Amino acid sequence: xxxxAIPKGGLLKDSIRLLQSxxxxxxxxxxxxxxxxxxxxxxxxxxxxxxxxQDVPVYVDYGQAQLGIVGYDVLREKKPNVAHLVDLKxxxxxxxxxxxxxxxxRSSLDLPAQxxxxxxxxxxxxxxxxxxDLPVEIIPLSGSVELGPITGISEAIVDIVSTGRTLKENGLxxxxxxxxxxxxxxxxxxxxxxxxGNMGDFxxxxxxxxxxxx
Ligand SMILES: Nc1ncnc2c1ncn2[C@@H]1O[C@H](COP(=O)(O)OP(=O)(O)OP(=O)(O)O)[C@@H](O)[C@H]1O
Ligand SMILES: O=P(O)(O)OC[C@H]1O[C@H](OP(=O)(O)OP(=O)(O)O)[C@H](O)[C@@H]1O
Numbered sequence: 548x549x550x551x552a553i554p555k556g557g558l559l560k561d562s563i564r565l566l567q568s569x570x571x572x573x574x575x576x577x578x579x580x581x582x583x584x585x586x587x588x589x590x591x592x593x594x595x596x597x598x599x600x601q602d603v604p605v606y607v608d609y610g611q612a613q614l615g616i617v618g619y620d621v622l623r624e625k626k627p628n629v630a631h632l633v634d635l636k637x638x639x640x641x642x643x644x645x646x647x648x649x650x651x652x653r654s655s656l657d658l659p660a661q662x663x664x665x666x667x668x669x670x671x672x673x674x675x676x677x678x679x680d681l682p683v684e685i686i687p688l689s690g691s692v693e694l695g696p697i698t699g700i701s702e703a704i705v706d707i708v709s710t711g712r713t714l715k716e717n718g719l720x721x722x723x724x725x726x727x728x729x730x731x732x733x734x735x736x737x738x739x740x741x742x743x744g745n746m747g748d749f750x751x752x753x754x755x756x757x758x759x760x761x
Contacts, residue, residue, distance in 0.1 A: 548587075548591065548592060548593060548594055548744055549592070549593050549594070549613045549614060549738075549743060549744035549746050549749070550593070550594045550595075550596060550606075550611065550612040550613055550614075551566065551571070551573075551593055551594070551595050551596070551612060551613070551614045551615065551616075552596050552598050552602075552603040552606040552607055552611075552612035552614070552615035552616070552617075553566070553573060553576065553595050553596065553597055553598070553603075553615075553616060554598065554599070554600040554603050554615075554616055554617060554618075555597055555598065555599055555600065556599070556600050557600075557638065558600060558616060558617075558618065558637070558638045558730050559576065559577070559597075560577065561635075561637040561638065561730065562616045562730070563576060563577055565616070565635060565637075565753065565756065566595070568752075568756050569749050569752035569753055569756065570590065570592075570749075570752070571588045571590070571592070571593050571595070571749070572588050572589055572590075573586055573588060573595040576595065576597050583597075584596065584597045584598075585597070592744070592745075593744070593749075596611075596612055600617060600618060600621060601621055601625070603615040603616065603617040603621070603733070604617055604621060604622065604625055604627035604629050604733060605627065607627070607629045607733050607734065607735050608627040608628050608629055608735070610735045610737070610738065612735070613734060613735050613738040613739075613743050613744065613746055614732065614733070614734050614735075614746060614749070614750075615629070615732075615733045615734075616635065616730055616731070616732060616733075617730065617731060617733060618638055618640070618728050618729070618730055618731070619634075619726070619727075619728040619729060619730075619731050620640065620642055620668065620671075620707065620726075620728040622731060622733070623642075623671055623726060623728075624668050624669075624670050624671050625670075626670075627733075628736070629733040629734065629735065629736065630733060630734045630735070630736045630739050631731055631733055632731070632732045632733060632734055632739070632750055632753075633731065633732040633750065633753050633754055633757060634729055634730075634731060634757070635729065635730040635731060635732055635753070635757065636729055636730075636757060637729065637730050638728070638729055638730035639709065639727070639728070639729050640707045640708060640709040640727075640728050641707070641708050641709075641724045641725075641726065641727045641728060642668055642671055642705060642706070642707060642708075642724070642725040642726055642728065643705070643706065643707075643708045643721045643722075643723060643724045643725065644658075644664075644675075644703055644704070644705055644721070644722050644723040644724075644725070645693075645696075645703065645704050645705075645706065645708070645714050645719045645720060645721045645722065646696060646702065646703045646704075646719065646720060646722055647696045647697075647702075647718060647719060647720075648718050648719060648720040649718070650696075650702070652702075652703070652722060653722055654722055654723060655675075655676075655679060655681070655722065655723045656679075657722075658681060658683070658702075658703060660681060660682050660683075661682060661683065661684060662681075662683050662684070662701075662702050662703060663683070663684045663686055663695075663700070663701040663702055663703075664676070664683050664684070664685050664686065664695075664701055664702075664703050664704065664705055665685075665686040665687075665688050665692050665694075665695030665696075665700060665701035665703075665704045665705075666685060666686070666687065666688065666692060666704060666705040666706060667687070667688055667689055667690065667692055667706065667707075668705055668706070668707075669685050669687050671705065671725055671726075672685050672705040672725075673685055675705070675725050686700060686701050692704045692705075692706040693706065693713055693714065693717040693719055694717075696719060697717060697718070704719070705725065707728075708721055732750065732753055734746070734750070
């Protein structure tokens with residue numbers, strides 16, 4: 548039997564739908580009445596673990612799950628030792644630099660040295676500004692990052708943008724995109740090479756699903 552790490556939150560519904568399309572039924576995780584964090588699929592071929600999105604690659608890296616579904620943003624930020632297998636196309640968002648609409652900054656090249664940048668994605672932000680050769684102070688926050696420029700804790704932010712609604716409703720404007728992200732299928736490298744639990748079968752079916760959905 549293989550174990551699949553499934554992300555709670557925004558990616559959950561699409562992940563469950565995809566797994567169902569390849570014959571693995573974890574719909575019980577969508578049942579608001581349950582607190583179960585581990586389910587065995589009716590076919591007995593796979594176990595699902597319901598974990599925080601950020602933790603999916605941790606389970607896969609350590610081999611407790613052979614497969615996982617996670618945003619590319621998390622893979623870029625954490626750089627876990629996992630195999631990136633399939634772009635699953637759902638969960639689109641981008642990691643962007645944003646500032647107050649009322650500021651004069653309209654590109655990263657306008658930002659002054661030593662500017663304070665609040666972010667939940669500290670590694671991605673640090674790499675980005677290092678590549679621009681711009682020394683900045685990164686302020687780590689774990690949510691509601693848009694409050695950075697509003698409160699004055701920072702002048703800019705690096706954060707996830709999807710619809711753009713949160714930026715707009717908080718008087719901020721996106722000035723650069725670091726990268727775009729969609730959900731990815733990842734695997735424990737050794738299990739993938741050994742085809743543990745015949746996981747190659749599920750992977751081929753998911754690849755096929757992606758071809759059909761384009
Ligand atoms: N508007 C969005 N906000 C956050 N994540 C988004 C958004 N749109 C798509 N995503 C994708 O969904 C993934 C999971 O987001 P979700 O908000 O469920 O988890 P999270 O940000 O890690 O939250 P938590 O800290 O509550 O676990 C992100 O890593 C990203 O790839
Ligand atoms: O462009 P939008 O569609 O408005 O989405 C972007 C928002 O969604 C994410 O926050 P999340 O809901 O994950 O909460 P958080 O602030 O706790 O990270 C992200 O950090 C933005 O705040």
